[in-house]
Structures are given as C-alpha cells and as structure tokens.
Amino acid sequence: TSPVTTQTLAKMAAKGERIAMLTAYDFPTARALDDAGIDVLLVGDSLAMVVQGHDTTLPVTLDQMIYHAEMVGRAARRALVVVDLPFPEGQLDLDRTLAAGARILKETRCRAVKLEGGSEQAHRIEALVTAGIPVMAHVGLRPQNIHIDGGYRVQRDADRLIADAQAAADAGAFSVLIECVPSDIAAQITAAVQVPTIGIGAGGDVDGQVLVTNDLIGFTSGYMPRFVKQYSDVRGQIVSAVQAYSKEVKSGAYPGPEHQF
Ligand code: KIV
Ligand code: NA
Numbered sequence: 001t002s003p004v005t006t007q008t009l010a011k012m013a014a015k016g017e018r019i020a021m022l023t024a025y026d027f028p029t030a031r032a033l034d035d036a037g038i039d040v041l042l043v044g045d046s047l048a049m050v051v052q053g054h055d056t057t058l059p060v061t062l063d064q065m066i067y068h069a070e071m072v073g074r075a076a077r078r079a080l081v082v083v084d085l086p087f088p089e090g091q092l093d094l095d096r097t098l099a100a101g102a103r104i105l106k107e108t109r110c111r112a113v114k115l116e117g118g119s120e121q122a123h124r125i126e127a128l129v130t131a132g133i134p135v136m137a138h139v140g141l142r143p144q145n146i147h148i149d150g151g152y153r154v155q156r157d158a159d160r161l162i163a164d165a166q167a168a169a170d171a172g173a174f175s176v177l178i179e180c181v182p183s184d185i186a187a188q189i190t191a192a193v194q195v196p197t198i199g200i201g202a203g204g205d206v207d208g209q210v211l212v213t214n215d216l217i218g219f220t221s222g223y224m225p226r227f228v229k230q231y232s233d234v235r236g237q238i239v240s241a242v243q244a245y246s247k248e249v250k251s252g253a254y255p256g257p258e259h260q261f
Contacts, residue, residue, distance in 0.1 A: 004039050004080040006112065006134050006174035012039070012207075013196035019208025021198055022216070025051050025068045029213060030075035038079050040198075042210060043069045043110065045084040045144070050214050057143045058087045062100050066107055073109030081110040082136050087144045090115045090124065097124050101133040114177065116142040118164020122171040129172035137168030139189075140202065141180035152225075154201070158185045162192050169193040177210065178202040180227075201227035 012019055021040035024030035025047045033041060044050075047068055048060035069083045089100035101113045112134035115121055125135045140155045155161060162185075165176045175196045178186050183203025190197040190206050199206035211228060214220040219234040248254035 069108035125171035
C-alpha cells in the first residue's frame with residue numbers, strides 16, 4: 001500500500017470515497033491507527049488538553065508539538081501525518097509561521113500543517129504553500145480563539161463559513177477541516193469548495209471525518225461533546241487490568257513460575 005498524499009485525498013473525495021482521520025500523539029498509538037488503515041493522522045494541539053492536562057489548546061509549544069510529531073512521523077507507514085501549528089505560530093509574523101511550518105517538515109517525518117482560520121489567514125496559507133508546506137485549513141469552531149469566543153460553541157454564520165472555506169481553498173489549502181457547524185451548512189461548504197472537507201461535529205455531508213482518538217476509544221475523562229461516538233472503553237480496560245495486577249502482586253499470584261528465571 002502506497003503512502004497517502006494530499007493528492008490521494010483529492011482523488012478519494014472525487015470518487016466519493018470518505019476519508020477517515022484521527023488524532024495521534026505518540027508512537028504506539030500512531031502505529032496501531034496506521035495498521036488499522038486510517039488515512040490521515042493529526043498531531044493535534046488538542047494534545048495540550050488530552051495529553052498534557054491543560055484546560056485549553058493554547059499552552060502547548062512548538063517544541064512540544066515537534067517532539068510528538070517526531071514520534072507519530074516515525075510510526076506512520078501509510079497515513080498522511082498533519083501537524084497543528086500551535087498558538088501563536090499561526091498568528092504572529094508571517095516569517096514566524098513559515099519558520100514553524102518549515103521546522104515541522106524538516107525535523108519530523110510529517111508532511112503537512114494545519115492552521116486555524118479562513119479569509120483572514122488566506123495570505124498565510126498562500127505563503128506556506130508557496131514555500132512547499134501543504135496546509136489543511138481549519139474553519140468553524142477554532143479552539144485557539146476560545147478567549148475571544150468565550151466558549152466552545154456551534155458556529156452558524158453560513159455566509160462567513162463558506163467565504164472562509166473558499167478563501168482557504170483559493171489560497172491553496174489542500175483540504176478544509178470544519179469544526180462544530182450545522183450539517184446543512186457543512187454540506188453547503190463542501191459543495192462550494194473544490195478541495196476535500198473533513199468534519200468534526202459537522203454532520204455526514206462532508207468528504208471525511210476526524211475525531212480525537214482518546215474520545216473514540218474511551219480514554220479521556222470529563223465532558224464529551226455530542227458528536228463523539230465512543231467505540232471502546234480503554235480507560236475501563238486499563239483500570240481493570242491494573243486492579244488485577246495490583247491484587248496479584250499483593251496476593252503473590254504474580255509472578256508465577258512461568259514468569260521467573
Ligand atoms: O487538535 C485537534 O485535535 C483538532 C481537532 C479538530 C481534531 O484540531
Ligand atoms: Na487543533
């Protein structure tokens with residue numbers, strides 16, 4: 001199986017073949033998802049919340065993103081790996097954004113970046129793509145804007161959302177991620193733009209879906225948004241395995257004769 005590229009995604013969408021994307025933050029998880037046939041892996045800045053235990057995505061640094069992107073890049077044999085530009089690498093000077101994108105491509109085996117924003121980020125997307133750095137744009141709910149928006153809310157301004165996605169695609173983005181947008185608006189965006197759309201909380205009329213892996217495998221604690229479907233209870237399995245181990249250590253049942261030299 002040949003590696004997934006940005007071109008592969010365009011071909012899949014053209015054929016009506018849906019794209020499956022998930023987040024990954026470390027080697028063993030990324031290898032499992034790649035072996036399972038996931039098309040795109042995202043080293044999301046959600047790692048600030050999911051892995052580092054912060055309240056928002058803002059605290060994770062570029063160096064930390066690169067550290068995790070190295071692990072995921074090493075693990076991926078087929079999947080296209082996309083890395084979030086963490087706050088404020090995609091907000092400050094254009095030179096800084098380009099330098100951050102270049103570091104991701106140079107220091108990790110990942111092959112694209114994701115940038116929050118649409119129309120107002122078009123010049124930045126164009127500059128990244130001109131520099132040889134593929135960009136997935138991220139419109140709708142933008143977690144890096146939490147302190148402006150005052151919370152995580154469904155985004156309903158159809159005209160603005162369509163204009164954002166179109167501006168991003170016109171600027172050269174290879175795909176547009178749509179977060180927390182009513183299904184009918186996400187469908188309109190998908191009809192309006194040429195490039196594949198990937199939804200999260202954006203319904204089924206998009207070209208692909210993305211979720212935070214820890215949410216879908218049941219390895220998070222706390223609030224679960226409506227769009228999450230939990231396919232497994234990994235946290236429960238860890239807790240029961242560790243309880244069984246603890247119990248056997250205390251009773252002396254572990255290690256058995258077969259575990260000893
Ligand atoms: O960081 C992240 O996990 C994201 C989601 C939209 C998948 O950007
Ligand atoms: Na993100």
